Every structure is written in C-alpha cells, then in structure tokens.
Amino acid sequence: MARDWDEVLRDQGYRITPQRQLVLEAVNTLGHATPEELLAEVQKTAAAVNLSTIYRTLEVLEQVGLVTHAHIGHGAPTYHSVEEDAHIHLVCDTCQDVQSISVDAAELFIQALRDKAGFETDVSHVSVHGQCAKCMDRQKLL
Amino acid sequence: MARDWDEVLRDQGYRITPQRQLVLEAVNTLGHATPEELLAEVQKTAAAVNLSTIYRTLEVLEQVGLVTHAHIGHGAPTYHSVEEDAHIHLVCDTCQDVQSISVDAAELFIQALRDKAGFETDVSHVSVHGQCAKCMDRQKLL
DNA sequence: CTGACTGCAAAAGGTTTGCAAAAAG
DNA sequence: CTTTTTGCAAACCTTTTGCAGTCAG
Numbered sequence: 001m002a003r004d005w006d007e008v009l010r011d012q013g014y015r016i017t018p019q020r021q022l023v024l025e026a027v028n029t030l031g032h033a034t035p036e037e038l039l040a041e042v043q044k045t046a047a048a049v050n051l052s053t054i055y056r057t058l059e060v061l062e063q064v065g066l067v068t069h070a071h072i073g074h075g076a077p078t079y080h081s082v083e084e085d086a087h088i089h090l091v092c093d094t095c096q097d098v099q100s101i102s103v104d105a106a107e108l109f110i111q112a113l114r115d116k117a118g119f120e121t122d123v124s125h126v127s128v129h130g131q132c133a134k135c136m137d138r139q140k141l142l
Numbered sequence: 143m144a145r146d147w148d149e150v151l152r153d154q155g156y157r158i159t160p161q162r163q164l165v166l167e168a169v170n171t172l173g174h175a176t177p178e179e180l181l182a183e184v185q186k187t188a189a190a191v192n193l194s195t196i197y198r199t200l201e202v203l204e205q206v207g208l209v210t211h212a213h214i215g216h217g218a219p220t221y222h223s224v225e226e227d228a229h230i231h232l233v234c235d236t237c238q239d240v241q242s243i244s245v246d247a248a249e250l251f252i253q254a255l256r257d258k259a260g261f262e263t264d265v266s267h268v269s270v271h272g273q274c275a276k277c278m279d280r281q282k283l284l
Numbered sequence: 285c286t287g288a289c290t291g292c293a294a295a296a297g298g299t300t301t302g303c304a305a306a307a308a309g
Numbered sequence: 310c311t312t313t314t315t316g317c318a319a320a321c322c323t324t325t326t327g328c329a330g331t332c333a334g
Contacts, residue, residue: 015308015313035298050316055299057314070271071213074324076298090261101259109251117243118275119232125271129212133260157288157333177323192291197324199289216299218323 005066012064019049023057027067027081032098034076070125072098086124092132099132147208154206161191165199169209169223174240176218212267214240228266234274241274 005024006016014020019042026041027033033041039054058079061067069077072091087100103110103123113119131139147166148158156162161184168183169175175183181196200221203209211219214233229242245252245265255261273281 013313017308017314019315048316051298052300052317053315071216071269073213074219077216090255090259092261093264093267099259099261101255105254105258106251109248112247113232113243113270113272116247117232117241118278119234119241119270119272120278121270121272122235125235127213127269128255128261128263129267130255130261130263136260136262155288159289159333161290190291193323194292194325195290 008064008066009060014060014064018046019053020057020061022046022049023054024061024066024081027061027079028083031084032078032080034078036076038079068122068124070127072127073129080124082124084124088123089127090132091127091129092135093129094131094135097132097134150206150208151202156202156206160188161195162199162202164188164191165196166203166208169203169221170225173226174220174222176220178218180221210264210266212269214269215271222266224266230265231269232274233269233271234277235271236273236277239274239276 006021009016009020022042022045023038026038030037030041035051035054035058038058039049039051042049042054058067058069062069062079066082067079068082069079070089071077072089073096086103088103088106090099090101092098106121106123106126110121110123113121148163151158151162164184164187165180168180172179172183177193177196177200180200181191181193184191184196200209200211204211204221208224209221210224211221212231213219214231215235215238228245230245230248232241232243234240248263248265248268252263252265255263
C-alpha cells in the first residue's frame with residue numbers, strides 16, 4: 001500500500017517534501033476529492049500549506065503516475081489514488097449524484113475503441129452523464 | 143432542419159427573441175462550440191450581444207431540448223445541436239485532440255449500465271479520455 | 285401594459301503565475 | 310551551495326448574478 005512513492009518521485013528527478021507526502025496521503029484517505037477538499041485535509045496536519053501548492057503537487061503526482069483525475073460535471077475535477085480500484089463515474093445530471101461502478105461493464109466498449117480508433121482509454125477517467133435510477137423513477141410519476 | 147424551434151420555445155412559455163434565434167443558428171452552424179465561440183459567431187450579426195446572454199440562452203435552449211452540451215477536458219463545455227447525429231467524444235489527454243465516433247460502439251455498454259444500475263445514459267454527453275492512436279505511436283518511438 | 289429578457293458591471297469560482305524566501309539533495 | 314519547491318498575492322479565465330432598462334406578447 002504505502003509503496004515506495006518517494007522512489008517514484010526521486011526517479012523522475014523530483015524532490016521529496018512533506019507537502020507532497022501529505023497531499024498523496026490526503027488523496028488516499030479521501031478517495032475522491034477536489035483540490036479544495038484536499039487542501040482542507042492537508043491543513044488538518046499542516047495549516048500553512050497553500051492552495052497553489054496543492055495544484056502544483058497534484059500536477060507532479062499525476063505526471064509520475066501516482067494519482068489521476070476525472071472531470072465530474074461543471075465544477076472542480078476530482079483526484080483519485082492510482083492504487084484504488086479503477087472505476088467509472090456515473091453522473092446524474094438531474095440530482096448531481098455520482099456513483100462509481102466497476103470498469104468491467106466497459107470492457108467491450110474499451111476494446112471496441114481500441115480496435116476501431118486505436119484509442120487507448122484511461123479507464124479511471126471516464127465519466128458518463130445521464131440520469132440515475134432514482135431520478136428516472138421520479139420522472140415516471142409525473 | 144429549420145424546424146419549428148420557435149414553437150418548442152413558446153410551448154414551454156419562453157419568448158422568441160432575436161438573440162435566441164441567433165444562438166441556435168450559431169450552434170447549428172458551428173457544430174461543436176464553446177460559449178465564447180458562439181458569442182463570436184453571433185456577434186458577426188449582432189455585435190451588441192453579451193456573453194451572459196449566450197450563457198442564459200444556452201441554458202434555456204438546453205432545457206427545452208434544442209441543444210446539448212458535453213464536457214471535453216478542463217476548459218469550456220461544447221454545445222451541439224440536437225439535430226446532429228449523436229456521437230461520443232474521444233479526448234486525447236496528450237495532444238488535446240477530440241474525435242467524434244458513432245454511438246454504435248457504446249450500445250452494449252449503455253445497455254449494461256441500464257441493466258446493472260438503472261442508469262439512463264445521455265449518449266451525446268459522453269466523453270472518454272485517454273490517448274489517441276497518433277500519440278500512442280509517438281510514445282512507442284521513444 | 286406586464287412580465288420576460290437583455291446588457292452591463294460586478295462578483296464568484298477555480299486555476300495559474302511571478303517572485304522572493306525556504307528547503308532538499 | 311545549487312536548484313527545486315513553497316507561500317503569498319495578484320492575475321486570469323470562465324461562469325453567475327443583481328439591477329435597471331427594453332422588448333415580446
């Protein structure tokens with residue numbers, strides 16, 4: 001779990017700093033989180049850390065492959081640990097709820113994209129907009 | 143093509159204004175466009191139109207079902223005519239290129255989401271991030 | 285006429301940048 | 310000691326909002 005994340009950074013010429021460690025831990029702790037939420041989490045331990053450091057750190061962590069992000073709706077992106085199970089976001093455009101499902105459901109689809117377009121999908125980065133079961137039901141009642 | 147778009151608006155209690163007509167025409171003309179691009183297009187005809195009108199108009203047009211939007215990457219969303227063929231966006235995270243493919247490739251996937259999660263996908267709103275064929279090749283050369 | 289719609293300017297949200305000080309190796 | 314990284318403040322970009330005037334019906 002707590003891999004040699006510092007190795008990964010060092011190998012790419014990056015330095016090890018408490019800020020980077022804290023951001024990475026926050027991503028792992030929160031599972032899904034926006035930069036703002038990560039800031040709050042990090043500041044529980046180190047109140048002096050700045051938002052711009054969060055952004056710069058996430059950029060680095062993403063570059064070396066320790067985290068990924070996905071765009072869920074209009075607002076801020078959410079960041080995930082790479083160690084987490086890959087998942088797909090289903091975003092309900094009516095109630096704004098987000099549910100995660102296993103990537104299994106998309107296996108064939110992803111294969112099709114690879115075959116047809118030579119496109120290599122970043123599985124953890126897929127978000128599908130639509131309407132969730134709850135909101136579908138609610139609509140039927142009208 | 144030039145349907146009774148005014149009917150659609152009127153039926154929902156909205157008024158017909160030149161701005162709404164121009165924005166709708168711009169969406170149809172441009173195919174894919176961000177609010178800013180739509181503004182530019184509209185201003186070719188009516189220079190006084192304001193950006194906030196574009197936003198408010200798009201909201202209305204989307205509500206009555208005359209346009210849809212999809213999130214492509216970090217930046218601004220792009221709007222499409224509903225009359226256009228539904229398509230899925232493949233966004234390359236390396237070169238930022240966007241290609242559109244037919245929704246056929248996703249039929250089974252969408253069916254799976256419906257079965258497993260009761261989730262009704264808004265097909266024209268799906269964007270898939272990853273790496274395009276060109277960038278995959280380029281990477282192999284290194 | 286009356287309420288919906290627009291333009292304008294200001295605010296809000298999210299992200300980026302320049303710079304000097306601090307810290308890593 | 311050199312170079313990266315950080316904190317801070319300001320800039321930036323996109324979107325939203327309040328308000329007074331305008332226009333569609």
